[in-house]
Amino acid sequence: MDIYKYKDYEDMSKAAAAFVIREIIKKPNLILGLATGTTPIGLYKYLIKAYDDYIISFKEVKTFNLDEYVGLPRSHPESYYSFMHRYLFDHIDILPKNINIPSNDPENMERLATEYNAKMFGNQRDLQILGIGQNGHIGFNEPGSRMGNMTFIVKLDEQTRLDNSRFFKSIDEVPKYAITMGIKNIMFSKQILLVASGKNKAEAIYKMAYGDVSDDVPASVLQLHPHVTVMVDEEAASLLNMTGNHLTF
Numbered sequence: 683m684d685i686y687k688y689k690d691y692e693d694m695s696k697a698a699a700a701f702v703i704r705e706i707i708k709k710p711n712l713i714l715g716l717a718t719g720t721t722p723i724g725l726y727k728y729l730i731k732a733y734d735d736y737i738i739s740f741k742e743v744k745t746f747n748l749d750e751y752v753g754l755p756r757s758h759p760e761s762y763y764s765f766m767h768r769y770l771f772d773h774i775d776i777l778p779k780n781i782n783i784p785s786n787d788p789e790n791m792e793r794l795a796t797e798y799n800a801k802m803f804g805n806q807r808d809l810q811i812l813g814i815g816q817n818g819h820i821g822f823n824e825p826g827s828r829m830g831n832m833t834f835i836v837k838l839d840e841q842t843r844l845d846n847s848r849f850f851k852s853i854d855e856v857p858k859y860a861i862t863m864g865i866k867n868i869m870f871s872k873q874i875l876l877v878a879s880g881k882n883k884a885e886a887i888y889k890m891a892y893g894d895v896s897d898d899v900p901a902s903v904l905q906l907h908p909h910v911t912v913m914v915d916e917e918a919a920s921l922l923n924m925t926g927n928h929l930t931f
């Protein structure tokens with residue numbers, strides 16, 4: 683695992699975008715795993731800039747999103763479908779047929795999860811972008827989720843619903859369930875880039891890097907992946923014992 687520390691959110695976002703841009707330049711038909719949450723918004727902003735500046739094109743890029751709320755219509759502004767269009771897809775030349783976001787029709791969840799798995803097995807991701815929850819979740823793999831899980835339906839943690847209630851009128855409107863790639867799907871990506879910003883992520887980052895690998899902190903499993911890059915700002919790195927700006931282990 684390589685951890686890089688940046689002065690602030692903006693610097694971290696630029697560096698994370700540069701990382702993704704290099705991968706797209708190396709492989710224009712990159713299979714890219716995408717994350718939602720506020721953290722990757724800056725990264726997406728700089729990807730859009732690189733597209734506007736004719737540095738990269740997304741014409742051949744294929745994407746797979748990590749997760750989606752169950753029961754929110756795709757047209758809801760807080761669905762991850764809407765989020766991804768608002769912050770990335772509507773501003774680049776990606777082909778709609780190359781966009782994959784888990785479907786969230788509550789009637790057919792088990793079948794939809796199986797179909798999403800099958801599609802991912804035929805399309806191994808070259809790079810998976812991740813954020814991290816305050817409780818150490820990745821995607822929506824909440825503490826206690828089994829590491830062998832593939833795409834599944836998860837009951838959201840109260841902490842996660844509380845964290846995400848800032849996007850809704852009240853916590854009662856936050857969905858109770860989500861569909862998410864499992865840890866096994868995440869680990870199946872050839873490379874992983876995790877971004878985190880702010881003091882409220884410092885403990886999760888510390889446990890991810892130094893804690894025991896355990897279901898209690900799902901992100902800790904990344905210690906076992908051969909090719910993980912973590913980009914954090916100073917606040918998120920504040921509990922790591924970093925003398926310089928780079929840690930590798």
Ligand code: GLP
Nearest residue numbers: 718719720721813814815821822
């Ligand atoms: C959400 C998403 C995660 C994301 C996390 C952190 O619940 N399912 O993929 O990493 O929360 O979000 P934020 O970046 O807004 O802190």
